[in-house]
Amino acid sequence: MSFSLEVLGWSTSWADTFAPHAAGGLTPGRVARVDRGRCDVLTASGPVRAESARADVCTGDWVALSGHYVHAVLPRRTALVRAAASGVSSGQTLAANVDVVAVVVPATTGVDLGRAERLLALAWESGARPVVVLTKTDACPDVGGVLDALAGAAVGVDVLPVSAVAGEGLDALTAELTGTVVLVGQSGVGKSTLATALTGVDLAVQDVRGVDGKGRHTTVRRELIPLRGGRGVLIDTPGLRGVGLYDASDGLTLAFADVEALAGGCRFTDCGHASEPGCAVRAAIDAGQLPERRLESYRKLLRENEWAAARTDARLRAERRRSERVAHRQYRNQWNRPGHGRR
Numbered sequence: 001m002s003f004s005l006e007v008l009g010w011s012t013s014w015a016d017t018f019a020p021h022a023a024g025g026l027t028p029g030r031v032a033r034v035d036r037g038r039c040d041v042l043t044a045s046g047p048v049r050a051e052s053a054r055a056d057v058c059t060g061d062w063v064a065l066s067g068h069y070v071h072a073v074l075p076r077r078t079a080l081v082r083a084a085a086s087g088v089s090s091g092q093t094l095a096a097n098v099d100v101v102a103v104v105v106p107a108t109t110g111v112d113l114g115r116a117e118r119l120l121a122l123a124w125e126s127g128a129r130p131v132v133v134l135t136k137t138d139a140c141p142d143v144g145g146v147l148d149a150l151a152g153a154a155v156g157v158d159v160l161p162v163s164a165v166a167g168e169g170l171d172a173l174t175a176e177l178t179g180t181v182v183l184v185g186q187s188g189v190g191k192s193t194l195a196t197a198l199t200g201v202d203l204a205v206q207d208v209r210g211v212d213g214k215g216r217h218t219t220v221r222r223e224l225i226p227l228r229g230g231r232g233v234l235i236d237t238p239g240l241r242g243v244g245l246y247d248a249s250d251g252l253t254l255a256f257a258d259v260e261a262l263a264g265g266c267r268f269t270d271c272g273h274a275s276e277p278g279c280a281v282r283a284a285i286d287a288g289q290l291p292e293r294r295l296e297s298y299r300k301l302l303r304e305n306e307w308a309a310a311r312t313d314a315r316l317r318a319e320r321r322r323s324e325r326v327a328h329r330q331y332r333n334q335w336n337r338p339g340h341g342r343r
């Protein structure tokens with residue numbers, strides 16, 4: 001099985017970036033999946049199982065291969081990054097070089113808008129274009145109501161209802177998806193079922209942890225697969241439980257563009273939208289134009305993001321202190337060596 005690099009997203013601009021590696025006789029390829037120091041790389045002459053232990057590779061990366069060895073990772077143009085597991089103040093890249101981040105939300109009454117907003121902030125921050133995919137519409141008695149609710153949370157973002165089971169909405173969704181598309185969302189929301197419908201590759205049996213008591217397969221690895229019709233590639237991801245924001249202040253501003261626009265009309269530039277006079281945000285809430293929930297959600301995510309940023313700063317400071325101590329010790333040891341007369 002071989003791939004045209006263009007189908008995988010290769011372009012003249014990637015070729016330019018790759019030029020120095022091409023001059024060195026290296027092969028370009030795109031990382032389809034990563035597991036413990038190895039990865040599957042799709043190249044023009046087929047998939048290559050490559051050694052990547054010393055490279056920081058992620059699904060979606062373009063790499064320069066020297067035989068079966070990842071020699072270099074091309075700089076990422078976009079990246080979907082979340083805060084790594086709690087207690088670690090660093091980011092974890094979920095997918096690299098994506099054009100569209102599809103936030104997958106199941107159609108159920110009482111849809112979790114806060115979770116959608118959090119994922120949309122992450123999606124905006126990546127530099128890719130976010131969309132919301134509302135799955136399982138066949139199982140929801142009030143899709144219209146859910147769409148109305150989502151419209152207030154997914155501001156400036158298309159919301160596309162689909163049912164992979166009934167085969168509804170797939171054409172409209174396909175039309176929106178070009179380039180590299182990543183599906184993100186909680187476990188069980190229907191990402192792999194949708195990915196199977198969009199790629200024709202059965203992702204429910206590809207790389208999953210088997211079937212649980214409810215009769216479903218859980219994805220355990222990120223996987224890049226060409227979309228049907230050569231329009232791009234899809235990355236299916238394991239369900240996200242905790243999605244911490246990581247350095248996502250731009251993403252938050254974009255995800256809450258409606259609140260930001262209103263805030264521009266407040267009398268005070270540092271308005272807290274509490275009880276200040278001339279607060280345009282409060283006025284919109286009082287007039288029923290902005291749900292109070294949305295402002296609260298924005299505040300919560302902003303606080304979380306600031307806290308994460310402070311933690312990152314603290315870690316960087318600690319690292320600097322550590323390296324200063326090491327340098328100091330080396331300096332001292334140098335002077336403590338016999339022959340320096342300072343015992």
Ligand SMILES: Nc1nc2c(ncn2[C@@H]2O[C@H](COP(=O)(O)OP(=O)(O)OP(=O)(O)O)[C@@H](O)[C@H]2O)c(=O)[nH]1
Pocket residue numbers: 135136137138139162163164165166185186187188189190191192193194215216217218219220237238239240
């Ligand atoms: N009714 C209905 N059920 C669906 C639809 N799509 C998926 N499901 C069901 O939802 C369950 C979970 O689907 P998956 O596609 O495995 O979900 P996932 O998001 O990939 O889950 P993880 O891999 O754990 O993250 C399965 O039992 C599917 O059959 C749909 O359009 N309608």
Ligand SMILES: [Mg+2]
Pocket residue numbers: 191192193217218219236237238239
């Ligand atoms: Mg899955």
Ligand SMILES: [Zn+2]
Pocket residue numbers: 263266267271272273274276278279280281282
């Ligand atoms: Zn205000």
